[in-house]
Amino acid sequence: xxxxxxxxxxxxxxxxxxxxxxxxxxxxxxxxxxxxxxxxxxxxxxxxxxxxxxxxxxxxxxxxxxxxxxxxxxxxxxxxxxxxxxxxxxxxxxxxxxxxxxxxxxxxxxxxxxxxxxxxxxxxxxxxxxxxxxxxxxxxxxxxxxxxxxxxxxxxxxxxxxxxxxxxxxxxxxxxxxxxxxxxxxxxxxxxxxxxxxxxxxxxxxxxxxxxxxxxxxxxxxxxxxxxxxxxxxxxxxxxxxxxxxxxxxxxxxxxxxxxxxxxxxxxxxxxxxxxxxxxxxxxxxxxxxxxxxxxxxxxxxxxxxxxxxxxxxxxxxxxxxxxxxxxxxxxxxxxx
Numbered sequence: 011x012x013x014x015x016x017x018x019x020x021x022x023x024x025x026x027x028x029x030x031x032x033x034x035x036x037x038x039x040x041x042x043x044x045x046x047x048x049x050x051x052x053x054x055x056x057x058x059x060x061x062x063x064x065x066x067x068x069x070x071x072x073x074x075x076x077x078x079x080x081x082x083x084x085x086x087x088x089x090x091x092x093x094x095x096x097x098x099x100x101x102x103x104x105x106x107x108x109x110x111x112x113x114x115x116x117x118x119x120x121x122x123x124x125x126x127x128x129x130x131x132x133x134x135x136x137x138x139x140x141x142x143x144x145x146x147x148x149x150x151x152x153x154x155x156x157x158x159x160x161x162x163x164x165x166x167x168x169x170x171x172x173x174x175x176x177x178x179x180x181x182x183x184x185x186x187x188x189x190x191x192x193x194x195x196x197x198x199x200x201x202x203x204x205x206x207x208x209x210x211x212x213x214x215x216x217x218x219x220x221x222x223x224x225x226x227x228x229x230x231x232x233x234x235x236x237x238x239x240x241x242x243x244x245x246x247x248x249x250x251x252x253x254x255x256x257x258x259x260x261x262x263x264x265x266x267x268x269x270x271x272x273x274x275x276x277x278x279x280x281x282x283x284x285x286x287x288x289x290x291x292x293x294x295x296x297x298x299x300x301x302x303x304x305x306x307x308x309x310x311x312x313x314x315x316x317x318x319x320x321x322x323x324x325x326x327x328x329x330x331x332x333x334x335x336x337x338x339x340x341x342x343x344x345x346x347x
Contacts, residue, residue, distance in 0.1 A: 119309025
């Protein structure tokens with residue numbers, strides 16, 4: 011099956027919004043018909059489908075579909091007729107769609123585009139005074155800052171997200187942000203503070219049933235995500251054997267619908283195994299990750315694959331040499347595709 015065609019068909023089916031006839035054939039000076047709740051729900055379902063496709067396949071190929079969806083919502087806002095209540099929801103959907111375009115660009119490792127879309131989304135969130143959207147944007151920008159080796163910015167952004175998340179009250183949401191604060195702190199070399207924040211994140215997620223529910227966009231966060239965060243923390247501290255224990259758990263507990271995360275987790279586990287001196291097992295996991303990569307298009311995952319390949323090149327074991335050959339052959343074949 012051609013993945014690009016599958017993704018396009020999936021989004022097309024999800025976003026076949028049944029607008030009034032005049033909205034189906036807009037002219038440069040024309041106006042669409044009345045937009046109601048049904049149309050809004052269908053547009054929102056399109057965004058939900060994009061999120062699910064990203065979870066499964068990564069951001070590289072999904073993002074062009076997301077940009078088209080964002081343009082569609084903008085066009086409806088500027089040509090449609092609707093009451094103020096629907097107008098606010100359409101504006102919110104623009105902000106959420108722009109945030110997701112930013113996330114997809116981040117995952118595709120197009121960081122300038124990610125910043126541009128997140129800036130647009132933040133403008134919308136500020137205009138609407140929507141705390142949930144602000145939390146989502148600041149949380150995503152915190153991850154990007156850490157990814158770009160700007161941990162102080164990452165901590166400030168996560169703190170801004172945490173201040174807003176506290177007002178929303180969801181333990182899961184506060185746990186998610188605490189884990190991102192911990193990530194920034196670990197990169198700043200503040201291991202004790204990072205450990206405390208991660209312990210708080212675990213406590214909060216264990217108490218998820220006692221507070222308001224988390225927003226839909228935070229559904230991915232749970233014990234697998236926290237195991238992965240703990241593994242990254244130990245990696246930053248240089249405790250690679252301890253990191254392996256948590257990265258194994260993260261991979262074992264991660265839902266199979268999150269294909270991109272499973273690919274990233276397995277390569278991160280391979281990296282920690284190699285650094286812990288377990289070259290044979292690390293090589294096996296690196297090669298085993300190729301089965302995930304057949305379905306995933308993610309710049310972040312591709313970068314991690316390059317890191318693992320580079321580490322294995324320095325190994326003397328026969329398993330490492332064979333793994334490097336397979337990984338390099340795969341990378342060349344994918345680049346030529």
